[in-house]
Amino acid sequence: MINTKNKTQNSIRNSIFGIVSQIIIILISFFTRSIFLRYLNEEYLGLNGLFSNVISILSLTELGFGTAAIYALYKPLAEQNEKEIASLMNLYAKIYHVMFGVVAILGLILLPFIKYIINDLPENIPNIHIIYLLFVLNSALSYLFAYKRSLLFADQKNFKISIVTMIFKVLLAVSQIIGLVLTSNYYVYLIAIISFGFLENLVISKIVDKNYPYLKKYRKLTADTQTKQLLKNNTKSLVIHKIGSIAVYQTDNLIISAFINLATTGLYSNYTMVTTNLQQLTNSIVEGMKASIGIYNASETPKNRIILFKKFNLLLHLINSFCTTCLLCLFNPFIEFAFGEEYLFSMPLVLLICLDFYIRGMRVSFSTVKETCGIFRPDRYKPIFEAAANLILSITLVKTIGFAGIMISTILTTLLICYTIEVFVTCKYAFVSSPWFYYRMFFKNIIVLAFQLNITYWICSFLPLYGIGALLLKAGICLVVPNLINLIAYCRDANLRALISTGKRILYHQLSSLKRYSRTE
Secondary structure, eight states, rough: OOOOOOOHHHHHHHHHHHHHHHHHHHHHHHHHHHHHHHHHHHHHHHHHHHHHHHHHHHHGGGGHHHHHHHHHHHHHTTTTTTHHHHHHHHHHHHHHHHHHHHHHHHHHGGGGGGGSSSSSTTTTOHHHHHHHHHHHHHHHHHHHTTTHHHHHTTTTTTTHHHHHHHHHHHHHHHHHHHHHHHHHOOOHHHHHHHHHHHHHHHHHHHHHHHOOOHHTTTTTTTOHHHHHHHHHHHHHHHHHHHHHHHHSOOOOOOOHHHHHHHHHHHHHHHHHHHHHHHHHHHHHHOOOOOOOOHHHHHHSHHHHHHEEEEEEEEEHHHHHHHHHHHHHHHHHHHHHTTTOOOOOOOHHHHHHHHHHHHHHHHHHHHHHHHHHTOSTTTTHHHHHHHHHHHHHHHHHHHHHTTTHHHHHHHHHIIIIIIIHHHHHHIIIIIIIIIIIIHHHHHHHHHHHHHHHHHHHHHHHTSSSSSSSHHHHHHHHHHHHHHHHHHHHTTTTTTTHHHHHHHHHHHHHHHHHHHHHHHOOO
């Protein structure tokens, strides 16, 4: 039977496993990247980032269906309705198998156009089209078992995904490092990604089959017409959101490659590797909580939803402001230490990357509420304006001020379009409230962030610029100063006191559990 109790404990467990897993993945990815740069050049790195963005665009095939699928599972899981769960999963299997074929076909259709998105095609990288096809194959294979993950996420069992992912990422890193050291061959690197990615999804599929045996029992059940229509309507709305998200966040490397060069794409990919891993780390906390938030929002009044949202939003600010300050002060010292001085961007560019990281991270607060409340339709046309504005602004600015123009356009688009429309829609439909309470919180957070960035960076400026000693000293300063500023700024905030109180209860519960466990030994 499906356990619907102890939602808080499930959230904690999912978050802890997600954080630990992501930290390990971050560490091994940095080490693998340093080996990559030692045995291959920066143009291979740029190609890797470019094709990753192209594949992200191909993921439009998924059309936002994954989010709608998880949302549709909340109710039958809460009611322990095994037949409805099985019928939904059977439907998902058919849809994702179609996606496998569509991604493969679209990838082949794009093949002749690859030469047009790379400015100054590098002569020292042979068979670029074969490399691209390997990326397409890896993306297509991921759809064969992707639907199984939806059930684990909706049932607050995503800690199992974290464990499996961590194990296979470690195995992948070891195989890639050995392959690069022995052969210096990029194809070996890519084939390892395909092989271990397929095995990871296969293992997760087997775990789902074992934990939910009724899926096999009811494998011929089909979802009813009403359920299909609900999924269809939600997916129609989410597809436009998916297009907007990809147009804003997954086209940077394409524009850099087309209007600047592939080498700059490689330099930027080092920075995005860090920010992406940090975002995945913070997202592991959110994903661990999302099912609990969804269940809470489904049963509570708009007033109580606002109370939870304020705590959630402050928690995200504490996490993202700390990470943003660390990025500003440690980004270049770390890149220089890990990859070399020739891979550095200037500090103004680093600041723009950091601000983009914070703005994206804080957007998660209201996007989580929208998803868990099933608010998909009201702002369904917003991504069209978002995508068009970002693309036009990016191309215009990159021609005049270069790479900085791409980052500025992304930041402006997110703030002026996404924050305005998404906050309004969330407040209207989830909170039945004016959005001004959110904007007051947001502007206070921005002022506090500005203090953190300026004061912490000013203190770090008295230390040597680079070297392992300077990196460690600056890390120590970043660990203390931004958190101290947050504590001073929010010490009278009831939401901070509530978060601290919740943290104490969780810690007490965990310590009590450890004591009980030790006594039984």
